[in-house]
Amino acid sequence: MFSKVLIANRGEIALRILRACKELGIQTVAVHSVADANAMHVRLADESVCIGPNPAKDSYLNIPSIMAACEITGADAVHPGYGFLSENARFAQILEEHKITFIGPSAHHIEIMGDKIAAKKTALELGIPCVPGSKGGVTTAADAEKVAGEIGYPVLIKAASGGGGRGMKVALNEGEISTAWSTARSEAKAAFGDDTVYIEKYLGKPRHIEVQVLGDGQGNAVHLGTRDCSLQRRHQKVWEEAVAPTVPMKEQDEIGEICAAAMRKLKYSGAGTVEFLYEDGNFYFIEMNTRLQVEHPVTERVTNMDIVYEQIRVAQGEKLSVKQSDISFYGHAIEVRINAEDPQTFAPSPGTISFYHPAGGVGVRIDSAVYQGYKIPPYYDSLIGKLIVHGRTRPECLQRLKRALGEFVVDGVKTTLPLFQRLIDEPEIISGDYDIHWLEKYLKANQP
Structure with missing residues (x-):
């Protein structure tokens, strides 16, 4: 220990x-x-x-x-x-050189999955389904036009070393490809110091589905089911669910086992998340995050697993404490990210919390580090905390979330609580009929 x-x-x-x-x-x-x-x-x-x-x-x-x-x-x-x-391979390597354990995967696995082109190549070799696209970086506008023509429009141009939506542009037709390619390269260079971009088929109405995996670096790995993270603003997740609604359980089990088998082949150690776009019954790999995810609590709630505990155990050289047959799924869980932001404009709202009353009761979990009198600094992300609710069914979970949102009080700064209080009554949210573009369209249609 x-x-x-x-x-x-x-x-x-x-x-x-x-x-x-x-x-x-x-x-x-x-x-x-x-x-x-x-x-x-x-x-x-x-x-x-x-x-x-x-x-x-x-x-x-x-x-x-x-x-x-x-x-x-x-x-x-x-x-x-x-x-x-958390995904800095150099940092992990330096710790190893100083005989200090990095509680996470090897520097090699971080490096592979941190480069989206290398990650896609690795995923294909491991049998993980991928979005049709270029085999590597696209270095000229002419090459971009050729690849896009072969894939078929619309296409998505993405930074190889990026994330968070930066260095990402859509080209709907041949007339847009050159500008989209050059703009994506410029953004990638400015944000990540690397202007390498690649091209993928752009899916019209996909859901964002991810699979939580755990490995011990000794050839043992399991999956902890799926999460739906389709409710996003500017490619940033705001609401996550486990297990993914509307995706048949047979399909979830199949993609979960594909991911677990891939981690066994890699001898992956620690927690990781394999992320997909899902459309018309098909999963398409987009990236792997070699770390703990913000949304890990919903998976913990439906599996009764402590993911951080397992991270620490396997980092010490122990084997996973569970086999795949030990893992069952209980009910449904939803997490909403409460940020110190204006709920209409999403402008940051740093300041002092003058009153703080988190929700409570059966099936409610709050992951937060703020308190009454805490001063939110303007230098970092605006996350105040995460409200996680669990129910026996998704309808019960939604009703519990509605109740918890009504109890949660944060005064002194603006927060996104009012946004979730509006979303909880939307028919598409209640039915689960939404995709990765739904929230952006909703916000645009409901601007004050």
Whole structure:
């Protein structure tokens, strides 16, 4: 068992990891920027180290400062959470060179899946279905036109080293391909320092379905079912469900086993998420996230599994505690991300929380690190917390979510709570009949 884990993150995920460590009897180290000196995970950790000024590049992304914190405190493992350095292969490699365990996959697997072209090639080799597209990077406008013509319009041009919708452009016809290709390259270069882009077939009304996997690096791997993350704004998820509604369970079981088998072949270690677009009964691989996901709690609720606990166990060299036959699914779970944002314009709303009353009751879980009097800094993402509800059926879950949203109070800053209070009554939400474009269209049609 690790003696001391340094948590290289902040906010609700840092607190989530800290709680898991405490339940395992592991000492914890919180690192923080100047702005986060009074954060909840800092207050509750056994030790804390300030690693730099407010900007993330000078603190949470500052590898030398984090390594120094490991040295000072004697931490023998680091949990990166999500975001920041969680998918940084160089960071994982540096930790390994210093005999400190990275609680996550190998640097090699992070590197493979971090490059979307390499990830797609690997997925095809492992038998995971992929979206038709270019075999590699598309380096000229002429090549872009040729590939798009072969695939058939519309097409999607994507940054090879990207995420979050940056470096991503749609070309509906031949007249748009050249501009879309050059714009995607420029955005990719500015955002990621790499202008490599590739082309895929653009699907008209897909759902975003992902499969949670766990591996122990010893050839054992399982899947924990699916999540539907189709409700998105600017390619950012806002609402997630497990298991995926409207997808037949037979299809879910089949794609889950394909993903688990692929992880066994890779000898993948830790938690990971294989993400797909789903349309007309077909799954198309888009990427793999080699880390814990923001939306992992909905999977925990329907499987009664503690994903962070398993991450820590396998990082210590232990085998998975479960086989696929041990995993069952119980009811339905929904998570909504409550952000400190204007619910109409989505402009950030940092400031001091003057009153805080989270929802409670049967089937309700809150993952949050804020408290009354907490000052939300303007330097990081705007996530206040996650409201997760569970029910025996999806209708029961929706009704429980409606009740919980009515109880949740956050004063002093604007939040996205009113958005979810509106969405919960929409017929398409109630029926589950939505795709990845639905929320953008809804917001555009309901602008004040």
